[in-house]
Amino acid sequence: xxxxxxxxxxxxCFKLRLLMAILGVKYEPVAVDFYxxxxxxxxxxxxxxxxxxxxxxxxxxxxxxxxxAILIYLASKYDPSAKWYxxxxxxxxGEVCQWMAFADAITSTASAARLHDGLFYDFDIEACRTGAxxxxxILDEHLWFGEDQGNDWLCSGSHPxxxxxxxxxxxxxxxxGGISRQDYPAIRRWTDRVKRIPGFRVMPGIFxxxxxxxTT
Amino acid sequence: MNEAAxxxxxxxxxxxxxxxxxxxxxxxxGREFAVWRADDGYVNVWENRCLHRxxxxxxxxxxGTELKCQYHGWRYANRTxxxxxxxxxxxxxxxxxxxxxxxxxxxxxxLIWSAEAPVGELAYIEVLSGSAVFPLRGIAVNxxxxxxxxxxxxxxxxxxxxxxxxTATSQLxxxxxxxxxxxxxxxxxxxxxxxxxxxxxxxxxxIRGVLAETPADDLKRPVLYHHNQLLxxxxxxxxxxxxxxxxxxxxxxxxAPPSAPTLPDIDFDSPSPxxxxxxxxxxxxxxxxxxLDIAAFDLVSITGQLPTYQxxxxxxxxxxxxLIRQYSLTNGPGETDKYTIAVKREAASGxxxxxxxxxxxxxxVLAISEPRNNFPLRRDAIQTVFVAGGIGxxxxxxxxxxxxxxxxxQTLHYFTQSRDHIAFPEILGTMAATVQHHLNLSPEETxxxxxxxxxxxxxxxxxxxxxPGPMLEATRKIADDLGWPEPAVxxxxxxxxxxxxxxxxxxxxxxxxxxxLQVAAGKTILExxxxxxxxxxxxxxxxxxxxxxxxxLEGEPEHHDVFLSDGEKQSGKRLMTCVSRAKSNRLVLDx
Numbered sequence: 001x002x003x004x005x006x007x008x009x010x011x012x013c014f015k016l017r018l019l020m021a022i023l024g025v026k027y028e029p030v031a032v033d034f035y036x037x038x039x040x041x042x043x044x045x046x047x048x049x050x051x052x053x054x055x056x057x058x059x060x061x062x063x064x065x066x067x068x069a070i071l072i073y074l075a076s077k078y079d080p081s082a083k084w085y086x087x088x089x090x091x092x093x094g095e096v097c098q099w100m101a102f103a104d105a106i107t108s109t110a111s112a113a114r115l116h117d118g119l120f121y122d123f124d125i126e127a128c129r130t131g132a133x134x135x136x137x138i139l140d141e142h143l144w145f146g147e148d149q150g151n152d153w154l155c156s157g158s159h160p161x162x163x164x165x166x167x168x169x170x171x172x173x174x175x176x177g178g179i180s181r182q183d184y185p186a187i188r189r190w191t192d193r194v195k196r197i198p199g200f201r202v203m204p205g206i207f208x209x210x211x212x213x214x215t216t
Numbered sequence: 217m218n219e220a221a222x223x224x225x226x227x228x229x230x231x232x233x234x235x236x237x238x239x240x241x242x243x244x245x246g247r248e249f250a251v252w253r254a255d256d257g258y259v260n261v262w263e264n265r266c267l268h269r270x271x272x273x274x275x276x277x278x279x280g281t282e283l284k285c286q287y288h289g290w291r292y293a294n295r296t297x298x299x300x301x302x303x304x305x306x307x308x309x310x311x312x313x314x315x316x317x318x319x320x321x322x323x324x325x326x327l328i329w330s331a332e333a334p335v336g337e338l339a340y341i342e343v344l345s346g347s348a349v350f351p352l353r354g355i356a357v358n359x360x361x362x363x364x365x366x367x368x369x370x371x372x373x374x375x376x377x378x379x380x381x382x383t384a385t386s387q388l389x390x391x392x393x394x395x396x397x398x399x400x401x402x403x404x405x406x407x408x409x410x411x412x413x414x415x416x417x418x419x420x421x422x423i424r425g426v427l428a429e430t431p432a433d434d435l436k437r438p439v440l441y442h443h444n445q446l447l448x449x450x451x452x453x454x455x456x457x458x459x460x461x462x463x464x465x466x467x468x469x470x471x472a473p474p475s476a477p478t479l480p481d482i483d484f485d486s487p488s489p490x491x492x493x494x495x496x497x498x499x500x501x502x503x504x505x506x507x508l509d510i511a512a513f514d515l516v517s518i519t520g521q522l523p524t525y526q527x528x529x530x531x532x533x534x535x536x537x538x539l540i541r542q543y544s545l546t547n548g549p550g551e552t553d554k555y556t557i558a559v560k561r562e563a564a565s566g567x568x569x570x571x572x573x574x575x576x577x578x579x580x581v582l583a584i585s586e587p588r589n590n591f592p593l594r595r596d597a598i599q600t601v602f603v604a605g606g607i608g609x610x611x612x613x614x615x616x617x618x619x620x621x622x623x624x625x626q627t628l629h630y631f632t633q634s635r636d637h638i639a640f641p642e643i644l645g646t647m648a649a650t651v652q653h654h655l656n657l658s659p660e661e662t663x664x665x666x667x668x669x670x671x672x673x674x675x676x677x678x679x680x681x682x683x684p685g686p687m688l689e690a691t692r693k694i695a696d697d698l699g700w701p702e703p704a705v706x707x708x709x710x711x712x713x714x715x716x717x718x719x720x721x722x723x724x725x726x727x728x729x730x731x732x733l734q735v736a737a738g739k740t741i742l743e744x745x746x747x748x749x750x751x752x753x754x755x756x757x758x759x760x761x762x763x764x765x766x767x768x769l770e771g772e773p774e775h776h777d778v779f780l781s782d783g784e785k786q787s788g789k790r791l792m793t794c795v796s797r798a799k800s801n802r803l804v805l806d807x
Contacts, residue, residue, distance in 0.1 A: 141444065144353055147232075148440065182241045183356035183420075185233045192238055207286045210277035211623075212237050 002027040003058040005048065007034040009118075011111060011169030012067035013055040014203045019071055019165055022199035025078045027057075035119050068100045071162040083159040095155040099163035103170075105135055111170040113177025125178070132179045136187060139167070143186035152193050160197060168194050173205050218245045218415075218467060222332040225339075226394065227412050227424045229328040230354055234259065239283065241274035243416045246467025247332060248272070249319065254294040254550055255280035261330045262297050263317035265471060266290055273316075281550025281621060292316055294550035298524025306596045309526050309589035317472065325426045326351030327412070332469075343389075343397060343408050343428045352425035353440060354414075355447045359458035361394065361415035364423060367454050368411050369396050373446055376431040376439045377405035418464035423447055492754055494534045494583035496522070501554065503578050507632075507639040509561045510607060511573050512546075514554045518581065522552060527614040528591035528708075531555065532755050534583040536575055541568040542756050544610035544682075544708075545587060546640065548617035555587075558639055560607040588755060590762035590779070591708045593618060597678040600626040601669065603691050605683020609639050611708055612682055620647045627652060629669055631662060631683065662687065666694045673700045681707045685778075702783045709778040712759040712795065716776045722798040726750065726807050727769055741793040741805075750807065752793060759795035766793055771803035 002020070006013045006029040020027050032054060033039040041052045049056045049065040056065045057073075064070050075085035086092045109131035115121040116128060142154070153160045154167060172191050174181060181187055194200070195209035202208055228242040234253040241264070242249035248264035250273035264272050266285040273292075277284040282291045282300060289303040297316035302308070322329045325344050357364050372386045384402035391397070395412045408428040413421050425447070431439045498515035506512040516522075530544045543557035559572040576582065593615045594600075600619055602612040609630055616628040628647075631654045632638050644651050654665055670679070670691075679700060681691045688707055695705050719737045724744070726733070735744045742764055745752055755763035759777030767790055775785045777792040784790065791803075 141353075141448075145437075145440070145444075148437070182243065183422075185229075185240060185354075188241065189233075189235060189238055207275060208277075210237055210279045210284070 002060075003030050004028070005030050005032050005045070005054060005056040005058075007032050007040075007054050009204060010034065010054050011114075011173050011203075012107065014169050014206070015067055015165045016055055016057070016070055016074065017203070018168075018201060019074055019084070019162065020078075021201045022197060023074070023078045023084070024199070025074065068103060068162075068166050071166055072100075075162050083157075084162050084165075086155075086157060086159075086161060089157070092155055092157050092161075096161050096163045099154045100166050102135070102139070103163070103166035106132070106167055106170045109135060110174045110177055110179055113179055114170070114173055115177075117177050128177065129179050132174060132177070136171070136174075136179070136181065136184050139171070140184035140186045143190050147186060147189070152190075154190075160194070164190075164194055169203075169206070176205055221245055221394075221415060223335040224394065225322065225329045225331045225334055226414050227327040227422075228261070228330045228414060230351055230424065231323055231326045231328060232351075233354075234328065237278045237280055239274050239276055239278045241272070242328075242330075243420075244330065245332065245415055245469065246417045247469035247471075248274070249330070250274040250276065250283065251321075251328065252278040252283055254278075256294070256550070256553070258295055258553070259321040259323055259328055260294060260297065261319040261321045261328075262292075263319075263471065265316075267299065267314055267316055268302075279549075279622070281548065293524050293552055295552035296521055296524040300524060300526045300549070301595060303596065306594040307592065309528070309592040312523060312586065315524065325349050325410075327424055327426070341410060344410055344426060346428060348430040350427040350430040350436075350439075352409075352427065352443045352447075355423040355444070355451055356416070357421045357423060357451045357454055358419060359421060359451075359454045360419055360464065361413045361421040363458055364413050364421045364454055365391070365393065365396065367450055368413065368423065369398075371398060371411065371446070371450060373398075373400050373407075373409070374442060375400045375402050375405040375407035376427065376429070376435055377407070378402040379435060379438045379442050417466050419458070419466070423451075492532060492534075492540055492585065492757075494532060494540075494585050495519075496584045496586060498522075498555065498582055498584055500576060500578050500580045500582065503576070506558055507641075508634075508636040510558050510637075510639045511561070512556060512558045512640070513572070513576070514556050515582065515584065516554045522555060523586045524552070525555070525587035526589045527593045527618045528611050529587035529589040529614075530591075530611070530755070530761065531557070531587050532585035533557070533572075535568060535571045536580075536582075537567055537571045539566070539568050539571065541572075542761055544591075544614065546610050546613045546643075548614065548643075549621050555584075558607065558610050585755070588753070588761075588763055590765075591680075591682075591706065593680070594678055595619065595622065595624060596676070598625065598674065598676045599678075600624070601677065601679045602626065602628040603631070603666065603669065603679065603681045603683070604628065605631045605687040606633075606637065607639070608681075608683030608687075608708075608710070610682070612680055613640060613643065615680060616647065616650065617643065620650055626650055627669075629654060629665075631657065631665075631687070659686065659690070663690055663694065666691055667698070670695050670698045670700065673698060673704070677704060679705045681705070682710075685709060685711075685713055702781050705781070709760045711756070712776070712778045714759070714776050714778065714795075716759075716795055718797065720774070720797050722800070723802045724798075725770075725802060725804040727804055728807055735797070740795065741791075741797070745793065745807075752807070754794055757794040759792045762792065764793045765790050767806035769804040769806050772799040773797070773803065774799045 004027045109128050112123050113128035116123045116125045154163045155161050192209045196212040228244050233240045240251040242251045250262045250264045252260050264274050268290050271287040275286050284291045291301040293300050297318045299310040299314035319330045322338050369388050369391050374384045381402045384400045386398050386400045389397035397410050399408045410426050412424045497519045499518050501516045502514040525545050530542045532540050546556045561573045562569045604612045619626045628651045721737045724733050755761045762779040773791040774797045776795040
């Protein structure tokens with residue numbers, strides 16, 4: 001069974017729990033005391049990931065780090081429909097990779113602001129928040145024009161992809177870093193849609209959505 | 217500080233910001249709103265604050281009929297914003313005074329408009345009077361509305377028909393503090409646009425543009441992009457300029473506490489002889505025969521918004537012939553635009569059902585009381601069983617519809633004489649999987665069915681029964697035999713058929729009012745209270761509905777009602793003042 005080196009409050013760990021819940025993949029979480037224990041910087045963990053970052057998976061001896069990389073691995077291996085990581089379409093795949101990189105930018109701004117506010121990290125909080133708002137404006141505009149064309153998701157297909165799951169957690173947790181989403185109504189609607197994906201699960205700070213439009 | 221601005225209607229959202237089952241986070245002049253569209257289309261604009269712990273309702277769940285707070289699950293009804301359910305108190309009906317602040321909403325020009333204290337109607341805008349207006353993407357700006365407006369009046373854009381050109385001239389047709397009309401002309405092409413600036417807070421705004429005409433289909437997207445690009449550039453300029461200016465403090469809107477519950481004032485000078493008030497005036501908007509001998513009535517308000525109700529609630533209807541009767545509301549959750557009741561024609565009627573059937577017509581105005589709920593529905597049962605007999609369907613229909621809407625486990629057993637006697641078949645048809653009809657059964661056959669229905673009680677199951685007295689008695693007896701504990705069995709009688717011996721006389725001591733009164737033979741406690749100026753709400757005044765209940769502090773009551781369960785009667789802690797009396801010489805009551 002897959003082992004997930006996991007921290008309950010980590011959005012990057014959550015996105016893997018989320019994908020595995022959606023795909024019905026069983027896994028065994030291994031709790032890592034990220035805060036206050038700094039276990040992800042301990043010698044045993046640095047052997048798994050010399051970067052000292054969560055998450056890491058161990059799939060029957062195959063060890064992989066980096067949340068976005070693990071999303072791609074899990075989707076490629078465990079989603080036979082190949083919708084979550086659409087290798088069949090070069091255009092769509094390009095978009096997925098583009099938004100996966102965007103997710104990293106969200107992590108370095110919105111997630112950093114949350115670590116500053118919640119776990120007392122020494123970051124330039126104003127720079128984190130300004131950076132997140134800049135990204136959110138771009139994201140909101142993209143989603144608004146997407147909706148106008150009937151697109152529900154970040155990429156242009158009719159099915160959500162790992163890019164949605166990669167961007168979702170630190171967007172929806174942004175208020176824990178003092179970043180309001182009030183000015184981003186299209187982002188707020190997209191987070192409702194992500195929450196309505198069958199198999200969706202929550203984590204502390206991420207609330208469920210109610211029943212939405214009936215899907216066929 | 218913003219008093220003038222608070223009187224003016226402002227756009228607070230785009231119509232497309234309120235899709236199905238979404239809750240929008242709005243703000244105007246510093247005041248935050250939770251904005252949501254119910255499934256019936258109604259746009260709710262509420263204070264963005266749960267009355268319980270102050271959590272933002274904009275993160276709440278819009279279930280199409282109610283908004284549910286994410287924190288502890290308090291539910292608030294469409295239109296009224298009244299609380300309908302508190303999960304921590306599943307057995308109780310929330311007080312009517314638990315009601316959130318609402319603000320008016322108007323949907324026009326593809327925008328949602330509101331105001332804190334509007335004076336007058338939202339004015340019509342001549343250039344947007346056509347049906348084909350075209351709203352642009354709203355642009356949030358981190359700058360005060362005034363500064364944004366100063367820039368907007370010089371906004372230069374291409375007319376929709378000449379979107380790729382660069383030679384248009386824009387002309388300012390008119391402007392005010394919060395909107396401006398512009399026309400762009402390029403050769404033969406011309407487009408008129410109106411831009412509104414929503415003052416979100418002291419240093420934040422949203423530009424909401426509307427074109428007077430919708431572009432041709434293939435031009436819609438280029439036009440949207442065109443304005444989005446230009447307005448984004450305008451935003452950069454304004455924000456740049458604003459960043460060099462002193463930053464204003466955010467507005468500090470006053471959030472009024474919910475109005476405190478008011479107890480009826482005791483007016484010793486004018487004791488009320490009747491005591492049953494009917495403050496609401498409703499018009500019969502529709503009357504129809506929903507089943508054989510059962511007339512249904514839709515009642516719409518002519519005196520403002522109808523109050524919040526919960527499933528199980530009833531109203532008093534004051535009839536043209538002077539009688540007062542109680543009818544359960546059959547409405548589903550959030551159906552706050554009307555009350556729907558049903559009345560069975562009774563051969564042995566005291567005149568109430570004959571009046572409703574014979575005299576009351578569509579268009580008539582009736583006086584009704586506010587809804588009261590003495591038959592509240594729990595929503596935490598692992599399985600809810602409803603047993604309805606005949607017209608007893610009415611409160612249970614409202615309950616069953618509520619559970620059905622939330623997808624909670626239940627079965628509605630409906631006992632009737634024949635198919636023709638089934639009331640509201642069109643509603644029951646929408647939840648066919650939860651309804652079981654039992655037609656034309658003898659009392660013995662009914663008892664047999666009930667034994668089957670009730671045979672496997674499990675903890676946290678709940679039973680609700682309403683119907684004719686003998687059926688109700690039989691159901692309660694069978695439930696008791698089959699191990700249903702008393703608190704799991706909830707019932708409502710239509711009327712009290714007990715013979716009441718009112719020959720006793722006794723003293724009542726009102727602990728909180730510091731009064732001692734004598735209840736004479738032939739008088740009820742309720743009448744005695746009223747004659748002495750003590751107001752107490754009442755409804756059926758025959759010991760069936762539970763409205764006039766009071767707590768007993770001392771003394772032994774003699775119960776004559778059909779509202780309390782046997783255990784409640786034995787405990788001697790409460791009585792119905794309309795029928796109950798005393799076994800002891802004195803009762804001390806908590807009023």
